[in-house]
Amino acid sequence: MRMKIFRWKAIGPLLLLLVLLGILMWLFAEPVARQTTEEASTELLGTQVDVGRLDLLPRQASVDLGALQVADPFEPRRNLLEADRIVLKLNPEALTEKKLVVERFSLQGMRFGTTRTTPARPVKGNGFAPQALRAVRRWSQQFDVPILQLTPIDTIKSLVLNPAQLGSVRAAQGLLARADSTRQTLEAGFKAVDVKGTVDSARALADRLAATDPKRLGLDGTRQAIQSVQQTLQRLDQAKQQLSGLERNVKEGVRLLGSGVQTLDEARKRDYAFARSLLKLPSFSAPDIGNAFFGKVSIDRFQQALYWAELARHYMPPGLLPREDPGPKRLRASGTTVRFPKERTWPSFLMQVGQVDFSIADGLLKGAYAASVQGLTSEPALYGKPTVVSAKRDAPGSTIAGLDIGAIVDHRTSNVRDSFAAKLRGVKLPSFDIPGLPFRLSPGTGSAALTFLLRGDQLGGRWAIGSKQVGWGLDSTGARSDLEQVVWRVVSGLKQLDVTAQLGGTVKAPKLSVRSNLDDAIAQRLKAVVGEEVAKAEAMARAKVDSLVSDKVEPVKQRIAAIQADATKRVGDQQQQLGQVQAALEAQLKRLTAGLAPGITLPKIKL
Amino acid sequence: MFTLLKLIQSIIKTLHSEGTPGQVAAGIALGSALGLTPLVNVHNLVIFSLIVLLNVSFGGGMLGWALFVPLGFILDPVFDRVGAGLLTATSLRPLWTSLYNTPLVPYTNFNNTVVLGSLTSWLVLAVPIFFAARYGVARYRATIGERVRQSRLYKAVTASQAYNWYRLFRPN
Numbered sequence: 213m214r215m216k217i218f219r220w221k222a223i224g225p226l227l228l229l230l231v232l233l234g235i236l237m238w239l240f241a242e243p244v245a246r247q248t249t250e251e252a253s254t255e256l257l258g259t260q261v262d263v264g265r266l267d268l269l270p271r272q273a274s275v276d277l278g279a280l281q282v283a284d285p286f287e288p289r290r291n292l293l294e295a296d297r298i299v300l301k302l303n304p305e306a307l308t309e310k311k312l313v314v315e316r317f318s319l320q321g322m323r324f325g326t327t328r329t330t331p332a333r334p335v336k337g338n339g340f341a342p343q344a345l346r347a348v349r350r351w352s353q354q355f356d357v358p359i360l361q362l363t364p365i366d367t368i369k370s371l372v373l374n375p376a377q378l379g380s381v382r383a384a385q386g387l388l389a390r391a392d393s394t395r396q397t398l399e400a401g402f403k404a405v406d407v408k409g410t411v412d413s414a415r416a417l418a419d420r421l422a423a424t425d426p427k428r429l430g431l432d433g434t435r436q437a438i439q440s441v442q443q444t445l446q447r448l449d450q451a452k453q454q455l456s457g458l459e460r461n462v463k464e465g466v467r468l469l470g471s472g473v474q475t476l477d478e479a480r481k482r483d484y485a486f487a488r489s490l491l492k493l494p495s496f497s498a499p500d501i502g503n504a505f506f507g508k509v510s511i512d513r514f515q516q517a518l519y520w521a522e523l524a525r526h527y528m529p530p531g532l533l534p535r536e537d538p539g540p541k542r543l544r545a546s547g548t549t550v551r552f553p554k555e556r557t558w559p560s561f562l563m564q565v566g567q568v569d570f571s572i573a574d575g576l577l578k579g580a581y582a583a584s585v586q587g588l589t590s591e592p593a594l595y596g597k598p599t600v601v602s603a604k605r606d607a608p609g610s611t612i613a614g615l616d617i618g619a620i621v622d623h624r625t626s627n628v629r630d631s632f633a634a635k636l637r638g639v640k641l642p643s644f645d646i647p648g649l650p651f652r653l654s655p656g657t658g659s660a661a662l663t664f665l666l667r668g669d670q671l672g673g674r675w676a677i678g679s680k681q682v683g684w685g686l687d688s689t690g691a692r693s694d695l696e697q698v699v700w701r702v703v704s705g706l707k708q709l710d711v712t713a714q715l716g717g718t719v720k721a722p723k724l725s726v727r728s729n730l731d732d733a734i735a736q737r738l739k740a741v742v743g744e745e746v747a748k749a750e751a752m753a754r755a756k757v758d759s760l761v762s763d764k765v766e767p768v769k770q771r772i773a774a775i776q777a778d779a780t781k782r783v784g785d786q787q788q789q790l791g792q793v794q795a796a797l798e799a800q801l802k803r804l805t806a807g808l809a810p811g812i813t814l815p816k817i818k819l
Numbered sequence: 820m821f822t823l824l825k826l827i828q829s830i831i832k833t834l835h836s837e838g839t840p841g842q843v844a845a846g847i848a849l850g851s852a853l854g855l856t857p858l859v860n861v862h863n864l865v866i867f868s869l870i871v872l873l874n875v876s877f878g879g880g881m882l883g884w885a886l887f888v889p890l891g892f893i894l895d896p897v898f899d900r901v902g903a904g905l906l907t908a909t910s911l912r913p914l915w916t917s918l919y920n921t922p923l924v925p926y927t928n929f930n931n932t933v934v935l936g937s938l939t940s941w942l943v944l945a946v947p948i949f950f951a952a953r954y955g956v957a958r959y960r961a962t963i964g965e966r967v968r969q970s971r972l973y974k975a976v977t978a979s980q981a982y983n984w985y986r987l988f989r990p991n
């Protein structure tokens with residue numbers, strides 16, 4: 213009997229199963245899509261994203277989202293953004309390729325900085341965003357933000373210092389080892405050149421010839437003598453060249469040791485600062501005061517900008533090489549999902565045009581605003597244009613209040629560039645505590661501006677706030693020191709505030725400088741009140757450091773000076789000896805060749 | 820528990836009367852794809868449809884699935900490496916790029932290392948699995964099969980109502 217290949221009677225149950233699957237998908241597509249959107253967005257942004265409602269509109273190829281909340285990754289009790297409704301019009305053709313191309317995007321009821329009813333959950337795991345958040349937090353901790361010390365000054369207080377804590381002691385030990393190593397290297401160099409041996413044999417030849425009459429040598433004897441002189445001159449020349457090389461080594465070694473000595477001096481300055489910090493002395497330096505007052509709040513602003521720039525760099529890489537991302541979460545291993553971008557095709561994600569119209573109902577910023585996002589994509593090289601974000605008042609009117617935001621994310625080529633600028637006028641600026649002091653600053657209504665630029669590894673940024681309605685709060689608990697009262701009298705009388713923070717350098721080695729109109733006023737006042745006492749305490753700290761450091765550092769400096777002097781002198785002496793013996797030999801050569809018959813030519817020797 | 824009982828029932832039935840050893844082995848070879856590769860993927864819908872539509876042992880398919888699920892979990896790291904090797908191979912990049920940009924194909928998740936690695940491994944192993952299973956079923960029936968058929972457990976299982984529904988997919 214011939215066996216059948218198909219089981220035709222199973223078609224019915226199979227179709228029934230497929231229909232059941234279809235119904236299940238239809239029933240659960242929206243909840244599943246909502247949950248997936250929340251999970252994916254939370255993982256992508258590194259902060260909790262909540263979607264209250266998600267409706268799929270297949271006929272319009274649209275998605276309608278409601279009650280969106282994006283928590284602030286740096287402040288879990290606050291929402292970065294809240295929107296009542298978002299409608300995404302998708303490109304159906306791109307959807308067939310599993311690509312999300314948002315043709316139009318509209319957002320309604322947008323609010324910023326709203327308070328959350330429940331704090332956002334921290335995003336855990338080893339996804340890129342949590343890692344970036346941790347990295348940016350570490351980045352912000354590398355700034356050396358001083359705290360304005362306003363404790364009473366005690367000049368009698370003994371300063372306990374352990375030599376092991378002092379950098380100059382460690383540096384001296386390191387430099388001593390380097391000095392010994394340099395000395396041994398130079399010694400080996402002198403031995404290798406062996407100037408003494410060469411000079412002695414050349415001098416012996418010169419003396420021997422001086423005692424000889426060329427006429428008694430005969431023709432062969434004279435020729436041999438001339439050849440001996442010429443060979444010796446050649447050796448002398450080689451020795452000179454070797455000595456020149458050694459001289460360069462000596463100069464380099466001397467230079468390195470000299471820079472090591474400079475390092476010692478710098479280390480000692482740092483030790484002075486360290487000893488001073490143990491005494492908790494107030495600083496009179498205006499930049500230090502600016503940093504102490506506004507350094508932390510400035511860094512907070514820049515770290516947020518850096519975080520979003522880092523995310524953009526990761527999710528919007530330049531070029532068209534395959535991209536690897538972690539696979540979907542499932543019981544089985546997630547694996548890695550590889551994307552294969554191709555020219556003249558859709559990127560995996562693209563928001564072509566996003567229009568955001570929002571209004572602020574009351575306050576100085578009252579009015580209608582228009583924002584747009586263009587070309588936000590996962591493959592900038594495919595899209596071919598930079599991402600541009602802008603937001604401004606739709607109907608300009610009030611000059612005292614307004615909002616102007618612009619951002620360009622250009623990742624089309626490997627020369628990536630991210631820039632962001634925001635200017636706000638007439639906004640209520642957030643209050644903040646002054647680190648280490650019982651003061652709270654309420655800038656009131658004023659202006660704020662933030663610019664941020666990341667080009668390759670180069671950082672640039674400026675954050676400024678200005679207000680004429682500054683309010684100061686004093687923590688009433690605990691006793692106030694005299695110095696705190698002095699500073700309080702200075703700041704509480706000020707109603708105007710201008711702060712400017714500048715960020716520069718590279719991501720790995722950033723530099724921050726902060727200036728404000730408070731700096732000079734506080735510095736002058738502090739100097740007038742406690743300048744003399746501080747000077748005394750500083751002198752005491754310096755003396756203490758010197759007493760611990762001098763007996764370890766000075767011998768090293770002397771040793772280095774001796775090595776430098778000895779090496780330089782030896783090179784000079786040996787050059788002189790070589791010169792003298794060379795002159796003596798040349799004189800003998802001249803004497804020998806004077807007796808030769810005309811027509812006899814000497815062999816040419818390259819010197 | 821009910822599902823487990825059904826599975827045991829299906830396995831016992833499969834090993835005895837339904838179909839030739841070749842049909843059972845073909846079912847096991849197809850069912851192993853469900854176990855070896857991540858389940859919720861388009862290719863498994865195709866595999867399942869084949870188990871249902873082709874005249875192979877449905878029980879064999881379920882048996883293959885059950886047997887190869889633990890193996891799939893264990894071999895995931897291997898599949899990941901196999902898939903990564905294939906997806907990152909420079910010579911294959913034009914193929915993947917073309918498939919990735921072809922409508923509907925990306926929904927197969929072929930560009931996931933575990934999916935591609937496990938599917939490729941299954942394709943390679945399917946024939947050996949078929950022959951090994953055919954030999955195993957034939958040996959089983961020739962040796963202890965009859966004794967099991969006479970056992971109370973077997974009779975209890977075959978008496979179940981669910982067995983009647985299962986008979987619908989019994990190979991001819």
